[in-house]
Amino acid sequence: MSYDRAITVFSPDGHLFQVDYAQEAVKKGSTAVGVRGKNVVVLGVEKKIVAKLQEDRTVRKICSLDDNVFMAFAGLTADARIIVNRARVECQSHRLTVEDPATVEYITRYISSIKQRYTQSNGRRPFGISSLIVGFDFDGTPHLYQTDPSGTYHAWKANAIGRSAKTVREFLEKNYKEDMESDTDTIKLAIRALLEVVQSGGKNIELAIMKRDESMKMLAQEEIEEYVTAIETEKQKKT
Amino acid sequence: MGWIEILDRAEVVTDKHHIRGSTGGGEIRRAPNLVPLRITCLPNDQDKMFKLSDKILLLCVGEAGDTVQFAEYIQKNIQLYKMRNGYELSPKAAANFTRKNLADYLRSRTPYHVNLLLAGFDETDGPGLYYMDHLSALAKAPFAAHGYGAYLTLSILDRYYRPDLTRDEAVDLLKKCIEELNKRFILNLPSFSVRLIDKEGIHDLEKLMPVGAK
Numbered sequence: 001m002s003y004d005r006a007i008t009v010f011s012p013d014g015h016l017f018q019v020d021y022a023q024e025a026v027k028k029g030s031t032a033v034g035v036r037g038k039n040v041v042v043l044g045v046e047k048k049i050v051a052k053l054q055e056d057r058t059v060r061k062i063c064s065l066d067d068n069v070f071m072a073f074a075g076l077t078a079d080a081r082i083i084v085n086r087a088r089v090e091c092q093s094h095r096l097t098v099e100d101p102a103t104v105e106y107i108t109r110y111i112s113s114i115k116q117r118y119t120q121s122n123g124r125r126p127f128g129i130s131s132l133i134v135g136f137d138f139d140g141t142p143h144l145y146q147t148d149p150s151g152t153y154h155a156w157k158a159n160a161i162g163r164s165a166k167t168v169r170e171f172l173e174k175n176y177k178e179d180m181e182s183d184t185d186t187i188k189l190a191i192r193a194l195l196e197v198v199q200s201g202g203k204n205i206e207l208a209i210m211k212r213d214e215s216m217k218m219l220a221q222e223e224i225e226e227y228v229t230a231i232e233t234e235k236q237k238k239t
Numbered sequence: 240m241g242w243i244e245i246l247d248r249a250e251v252v253t254d255k256h257h258i259r260g261s262t263g264g265g266e267i268r269r270a271p272n273l274v275p276l277r278i279t280c281l282p283n284d285q286d287k288m289f290k291l292s293d294k295i296l297l298l299c300v301g302e303a304g305d306t307v308q309f310a311e312y313i314q315k316n317i318q319l320y321k322m323r324n325g326y327e328l329s330p331k332a333a334a335n336f337t338r339k340n341l342a343d344y345l346r347s348r349t350p351y352h353v354n355l356l357l358a359g360f361d362e363t364d365g366p367g368l369y370y371m372d373h374l375s376a377l378a379k380a381p382f383a384a385h386g387y388g389a390y391l392t393l394s395i396l397d398r399y400y401r402p403d404l405t406r407d408e409a410v411d412l413l414k415k416c417i418e419e420l421n422k423r424f425i426l427n428l429p430s431f432s433v434r435l436i437d438k439e440g441i442h443d444l445e446k447l448m449p450v451g452a453k
Binding site: 064065066085088089091092093095096 | 311312315316318319322323325
């Protein structure tokens with residue numbers, strides 16, 4: 001008897017197969033990496049190669065949720081649109097009722113509970129995305145959270161999701177330094193991590209940063225190229 | 240006896256003083272900082288102006304409670320638009336959005352009794368001032384006022400307003416209006432907070448306190 005038809009059915013060994021399959025869908029998505037520094041948070045994504053006739057600015061994988069929080073995802077883009085929209089409404093709703101911006105953890109918890117609800121509903125399938133949510137709370141603490149299709153979330157210092165996430169995570173484990181004071185170092189770490197798996201270098205990287213008390217800034221292609229050149233020079237110096 | 244009648248009506252009047260003037264370079268708005276209570280007044284820092292976005296201000300007066308509730312609701316929805324679309328609503332769009340909301344609520348069991356002035360600066364259209372009353376009538380105007388004070392100040396604005404006023408001339412026109420209220424209006428309005436909107440955004444100007452008012 002197949003236990004992967006309806007989402008509401010557990011398999012004999014305790015799996016929710018639909019959730020596992022959703023996680024497979026995530027592994028097919030393009031890589032996203034997030035790094036939490038002391039004064040800056042960085043999200044980088046691998047830009048999908050667009051067809052020649054396609055305008056590439058319509059493919060936005062990094063979305064701002066509020067003035068102090070933004071996120072990137074890996075997996076089904078259409079599912080992500082729904083989650084992002086709900087999260088944006090919830091951020092404003094929080095501000096309306098409580099007169100304070102939502103903390104990063106609050107909005108992560110909200111997104112995770114939506115995802116969990118869809119693992120326990122009849123006739124609905126789980127969301128096929130994992131997300132990296134970063135930002136600053138109003139007391140100035142930076143945060144990075146990761147959510148997955150099952151609805152669980154964890155805080156991370158640096159993480160990657162999507163294609164080749166394992167390779168990128170191992171790279172981050174080797175190279176992450178506690179309390180990186182310099183913003184440039186944090187940004188460079190994220191770019192170096194992405195360069196491990198992205199073909200053809202800086203052209204296929206999209207990067208967004210947020211410094212404390214500032215809004216999200218998407219780096220221009222030239223700025224990314226500058227970092228990439230600096231990284232290559234450093235690499236050559238070492239060898 | 241006539242005097243007592245006026246005093247009784249006075250408690251309804253105070254809340255409704257705000258005037259805005261529109262000039263070529265920006266918009267100026269002001270609102271008195273007080274709360275009425277019978278014939279006494281509680282001076283208070285309550286700001287009747289709500290920042291909808293970097294270049295749009297909403298001045299909301301009327302029924303106590305309705306004002307803040309409605310204005311904050313509009314404010315958060317304008318912010319949501321910015322998050323969803325990556326750019327802010329223009330002042331004209333924001334005014335029409337507000338009008339639609341007010342009109343819909345008017346035709347429900349829970350109407351909002353508020354009078355509004357919306358001021359904003361648009362990159363292409365320049366500064367714009369929108370007058371909206373509690374029946375949700377919307378009009379774009381060069382200058383506007385709500386409340387009993389309007390009876391006195393609109394004539395001043397009519398007489399001295401020119402479409403090509405400079406920033407300083409506009410502030411002076413506002414001062415003229417306040418002087419007029421100080422002279423002829425029955426209630427004592429001791430202080431007014433003033434804001435200006437231009438292409439750089441919203442600026443707080445210094446509070447205007449008419450001479451002789453306590």
